[in-house]
Amino acid sequence: MRSARPVRLGRxxxxxxxxxAAAPFAAFFLTAGFAINGALTxxxxxxxxxxxxxxxxxxxxxxxxxxxxxxxxxxxxxxGALDPRGSAEEIEAYGRAVLSRNPNLSALWLLDAGTGTVxxxxxxxxxxxxxxxSRSETFLRAREGKAGWSPIGLSPFFEGVTISLSxxxxxxxVVAWMEPAAIVGLVESRRLGSTGFAFACDSDGLxxxxxxxELVERRQSLLSIPAVSEAAKGRASISVAEGKIYAAxxxxxxxxxxxxxxxxxxxxxxxxxxxxxxxGAFALSFLFIVVGAGRSARNTAxxxxxxxxGVDAAARGEYGVSLGPQPFIEFETLRNSFLTMLEAxxxxxxxxxxxxxxxxxxxxxxxxxDRTTLDANPAYLRLLDKPREEVVGKVPRDHEQxxxxxxxxxxxxxxxxxxxxxxxxxxxxxxxxxxxxxxxSTFSITxxxxxxxxxxxxxxxxxKRTEERMREINLELEAKVAERTAALQExxxxxxxxxxxxxxxxxxxxxxxKLAALGQLSAGIAHELNTPLGAVISSNRSMIELLDARLLPxxxxxxxxxxxxxxxxxxxxxxxxxxxxxLGPLEPDRASTRALRDxxxxxxIPQAQxxxxxxxxxxxxxxxxxxxxxLREQGAVDVLRLCAELLAVRRLAEIVAxxxxxxxxxxxxxxxxxxxxxxxxxxxxxxxxxLENVLxxxxxxxxxxVRIERDxxxxxxxxxxxxxxxxWMNLITNAVQAMxxxxxxxxxxxxxxxxxxxxxxxxxxxxxxEARPRIFQPFFTTKKQGEGLGLGLxxxxxxxxxxxxxxxxxxxxxxxxxxxxxPKAEGESV
Amino acid sequence: MKxxxxxxxxxxIILMALKQELRNSFGNRFHYxxxxxxxxxxxxxxxxxADGIEVILIxxxxxxxxxxxxxxxxxxxxxxxxxxxxxxxxxxxxxxIERVKRNDCVLSVLGKPWDPAELRxxxxxxxxxx
Numbered sequence: 001m002r003s004a005r006p007v008r009l010g011r012x013x014x015x016x017x018x019x020x021a022a023a024p025f026a027a028f029f030l031t032a033g034f035a036i037n038g039a040l041t042x043x044x045x046x047x048x049x050x051x052x053x054x055x056x057x058x059x060x061x062x063x064x065x066x067x068x069x070x071x072x073x074x075x076x077x078x079x080g081a082l083d084p085r086g087s088a089e090e091i092e093a094y095g096r097a098v099l100s101r102n103p104n105l106s107a108l109w110l111l112d113a114g115t116g117t118v119x120x121x122x123x124x125x126x127x128x129x130x131x132x133x134s135r136s137e138t139f140l141r142a143r144e145g146k147a148g149w150s151p152i153g154l155s156p157f158f159e160g161v162t163i164s165l166s167x168x169x170x171x172x173x174v175v176a177w178m179e180p181a182a183i184v185g186l187v188e189s190r191r192l193g194s195t196g197f198a199f200a201c202d203s204d205g206l207x208x209x210x211x212x213x214e215l216v217e218r219r220q221s222l223l224s225i226p227a228v229s230e231a232a233k234g235r236a237s238i239s240v241a242e243g244k245i246y247a248a249x250x251x252x253x254x255x256x257x258x259x260x261x262x263x264x265x266x267x268x269x270x271x272x273x274x275x276x277x278x279x280g281a282f283a284l285s286f287l288f289i290v291v292g293a294g295r296s297a298r299n300t301a302x303x304x305x306x307x308x309x310g311v312d313a314a315a316r317g318e319y320g321v322s323l324g325p326q327p328f329i330e331f332e333t334l335r336n337s338f339l340t341m342l343e344a345x346x347x348x349x350x351x352x353x354x355x356x357x358x359x360x361x362x363x364x365x366x367x368x369x370d371r372t373t374l375d376a377n378p379a380y381l382r383l384l385d386k387p388r389e390e391v392v393g394k395v396p397r398d399h400e401q402x403x404x405x406x407x408x409x410x411x412x413x414x415x416x417x418x419x420x421x422x423x424x425x426x427x428x429x430x431x432x433x434x435x436x437x438x439x440x441s442t443f444s445i446t447x448x449x450x451x452x453x454x455x456x457x458x459x460x461x462x463x464k465r466t467e468e469r470m471r472e473i474n475l476e477l478e479a480k481v482a483e484r485t486a487a488l489q490e491x492x493x494x495x496x497x498x499x500x501x502x503x504x505x506x507x508x509x510x511x512x513x514k515l516a517a518l519g520q521l522s523a524g525i526a527h528e529l530n531t532p533l534g535a536v537i538s539s540n541r542s543m544i545e546l547l548d549a550r551l552l553p554x555x556x557x558x559x560x561x562x563x564x565x566x567x568x569x570x571x572x573x574x575x576x577x578x579x580x581x582x583l584g585p586l587e588p589d590r591a592s593t594r595a596l597r598d599x600x601x602x603x604x605i606p607q608a609q610x611x612x613x614x615x616x617x618x619x620x621x622x623x624x625x626x627x628x629x630x631l632r633e634q635g636a637v638d639v640l641r642l643c644a645e646l647l648a649v650r651r652l653a654e655i656v657a658x659x660x661x662x663x664x665x666x667x668x669x670x671x672x673x674x675x676x677x678x679x680x681x682x683x684x685x686x687x688x689x690x691l692e693n694v695l696x697x698x699x700x701x702x703x704x705x706v707r708i709e710r711d712x713x714x715x716x717x718x719x720x721x722x723x724x725x726x727x728w729m730n731l732i733t734n735a736v737q738a739m740x741x742x743x744x745x746x747x748x749x750x751x752x753x754x755x756x757x758x759x760x761x762x763x764x765x766x767x768x769x770e771a772r773p774r775i776f777q778p779f780f781t782t783k784k785q786g787e788g789l790g791l792g793l794x795x796x797x798x799x800x801x802x803x804x805x806x807x808x809x810x811x812x813x814x815x816x817x818x819x820x821x822x823p824k825a826e827g828e829s830v
Numbered sequence: 831m832k833x834x835x836x837x838x839x840x841x842x843i844i845l846m847a848l849k850q851e852l853r854n855s856f857g858n859r860f861h862y863x864x865x866x867x868x869x870x871x872x873x874x875x876x877x878x879x880a881d882g883i884e885v886i887l888i889x890x891x892x893x894x895x896x897x898x899x900x901x902x903x904x905x906x907x908x909x910x911x912x913x914x915x916x917x918x919x920x921x922x923x924x925x926x927i928e929r930v931k932r933n934d935c936v937l938s939v940l941g942k943p944w945d946p947a948e949l950r951x952x953x954x955x956x957x958x959x960x
Contacts, residue, residue: 530941530942530943531839531841531843531844531891531942532841532843533942533943534844534847534918534942534943534944535841535843535844535846535847535943536847536943537943537944537945537946538844538847538848538850538851538943538944538946539843539846539847539850539851541851541946542847542850542851542853542854542946545854545855546854549854583842583843583846590874590877590878590881594881610858617853648850648853651846651850652846652847652850655843655846655847655850658843659843659847662843741867
């Protein structure tokens with residue numbers, strides 16, 4: 001049905017209903033026909049059987065009545081109520097009474113039981129009296145005491161066939177004659193239909209009664225008929241034979257069979273009627289069904305057609321269809337669903353329509369092929385500045401002069417190539433002359449079952465303008481950037497110059513400030529300078545005096561020396577001379593001095609006191625034994641004094657040099673403070689030797705109460721020995737001053753790979769929390785005025801930094817450690 | 831009994847120069863002792879006294895580590911009232927000089943660098959006048 005050509009629903013329903021209805025109806029009517037036929041047949045058979053039974057019973061009753069009447073007569077004979085040897089009249093009267101009471105009995109005879117001769121006959125028959133019946137079956141049966149029916153037969157005394165019933169009564173036998181037809185008269189009267197008849201047989205199966213009297217007289221047997229033979233055996237039966245249906249029934253205890261026969265054809269004659277009736281009923285029903293179903297189907301189809309029309313209308317876009325309520329639940333559901341769907345579709349279309357109508361982007365729907373405009377939204381109409389009716393239904397060339405020929409051709413070519421437009425940029429001219437730029441995109445839709453193309457115009461005029469403007473701005477910007485960059489470079493240069501100036505100015509300011517500070521500290525600086533200056537002036541004065549006083553007399557004095565004295569002088573000079581070049585310890589403690597004096601006195605040296613003092617002055621206390629022998633000689637002390645005076649010059653010169661160096665150091669410190677020098681040449685510096693030098697210079701201050709602990713690793717640093725000396729001097733001076741020249745001074749050097757670390761540790765009270773952040777600041781000092789400028793650590797840091805090192809400290813009461821780290825001098829000799 | 835002149839200064843070169851200057855000027859007339867600070871000076875004085883040497887003059891720096899010169903001289907004056915003193919100072923502070931001068935035992939205050947002749951006169955004034 002699905003693949004076949006569609007057919008009309010109404011027609012289909014009718015065909016289908018008729019087809020479906022016909023088969024069961026036919027089956028029903030056939031079944032019913034056969035059932036009715038069977039039932040009727042069965043009923044006919046049953047009726048026959050019933051009739052047979054009824055007749056058999058009636059026959060039996062009659063036979064019984066006859067038998068009992070005969071037996072009564074026999075009883076009367078035996079009892080003597082009837083005397084057979086009585087008068088003929090009596091017997092006649094008795095007989096007539098019996099016959100009248102029993103109409104079936106036609107005659108009543110009395111036989112002599114011994115001879116078989118007739119003694120009496122009622123009604124009286126002259127020939128009958130004396131008639132010998134001794135050989136008759138009637139007699140023979142009765143004589144044996146068996147009351148019974150004789151076979152049917154023809155009797156010379158009676159018309160037609162007769163049968164007799166004989167009962168023994170003593171010496172007599174009572175015989176009653178009967179006309180069988182009379183007994184079965186009922187049977188004869190029962191005629192059924194046109195062919196039915198009743199029949200009766202005696203116990204031998206011989207016909208007793210039959211409509212065809214001739215058959216009876218021929219003593220025809222019916223035992224060949226199964227029903228009869230069955231009934232003769234005592235069982236009611238029915239059978240069909242020779243086109244007749246025989247229903248036979250045994251009749252009481254007489255051995256008779258009573259039956260009914262009817263032509264089979266007659267009994268089955270209602271079959272055609274049934275067939276005809278069934279066919280008619282079938283035809284009628286079929287017609288009724290077909291007509292009814294047809295009407296229903298047409299009705300249903302009509303209802304459906306209404307729905308279909310509504311759907312069809314909706315499909316064409318006519319959403320206003322009104323669909324009446326449907327009589328069938330399924331159709332109603334369909335209708336409701338359809339209406340709901342329709343609403344949804346309508347709503348969606350409305351939404352789409354709203355988008356279309358309200359879109360600020362012009363949209364137009366054109367038919368593929370002739371390009372007729374099928375719809376256009378207001379934005380498009382505004383763009384064209386035309387009413388809807390001038391646009392919709394027209395082809396573009398009639399209403400649209402937006403694009404020039406070249407653009408239009410380009411657009412069409414693009415459309416043909418790729419089947420659509422995708423952000424196709426096109427310049428357009430509005431009717432009012434305004435130039436616009438659009439991005440045109442198209443997509444295909446089916447509009448009213450026609451292939452259409454929707455074109456959407458995105459106005460990018462503003463964007464283009466902005467882009468253009470952006471580009472201009474960019475160019476301007478680039479130009480400006482270039483311009484500014486140039487200006488910037490220029491101002492950079494200016495700035496650099498200004499910076500240099502500023503740096504100079506700053507330098508000047510710093511210097512000025514430094515100088516100002518220096519001014520304030522001039523007293524301290526003066527002291528620092530005046531001390532060596534004082535030493536220089538004093539020493540110089542002493543040298544002048546010594547030279548003035550001793551130089552001229554010297555040659556005379558030496559010349560006056562004897563050879564021994566001269567050699568002694570030389571020996572003294574030789575031993576003491578090198579000591580004069582050293583600024584050794586000032587003087588030994590007094591105990592040593594005393595001990596020396598005592599020792600010399602004990603040696604018996606004259607002028608022991610002077611000698612001792614001279615030795616001390618010459619710093620040769622430890623070399624006393626070398627002098628002892630010479631000093632014993634006369635005048636040796638004078639020679640030693642001359643020696644001391646000469647070497648004093650040498651020592652003074654050393655003092656001058658040292659003081660000058662110290663002054664220069666002060667000046668240098670000031671200079672390096674005022675103008676920090678960089679790029680000093682680096683050399684390998686024996687740090688530990690320098691530390692020892694400083695200790696030497698500070699000997700006087702530390703010899704008493706400062707215990708020095710050394711822990712040297714044998715390291716060398718790269719830098720300036722002179723500059724570093726300043727560092728060590730500052731750090732060690734600070735350390736010993738901090739512990740007021742009383743405590744432990746730790747000097748430690750360590751090899752830290754690329755660096756050399758120098759620790760200067762003191763056991764002083766530590767650096768206060770307030771001072772800590774400021775100790776490296778210039779002019780910050782915790783010392784008394786005159787003890788320092790407050791530049792020491794600043795200078796230290798500058799020097800260390802200049803040579804790529806660091807300086808740091810940690811401090812707590814009882815232990816302050818300054819650590820200087822300097823680049824290690826690898827493999828360089830000092 | 832020999833007399834002693836004690837020089838006190840924290841600068842070794844000053845002490846050396848001073849001693850040589852005194853030696854040139856006064857030869858063996860005096861013992862010339864030196865001390866690096868006040869404490870050491872007081873010890874030395876005590877030792878000299880114990881040795882039976884009279885300290886007649888102290889030539890002291892004013893600025894020294896530890897006790898300052900004027901304070902030191904105050905102590906000396908209390909302990910040894912006979913010892914006289916000459917103060918040599920690198921300080922240009924007039925107030926300090928005035929204060930030092932108020933000390934009875936201070937004969938003279940000289941500035942650094944000092945004029946050797948002036949020093950000699952000052953010493954002679956104190957040691958040789960009597």
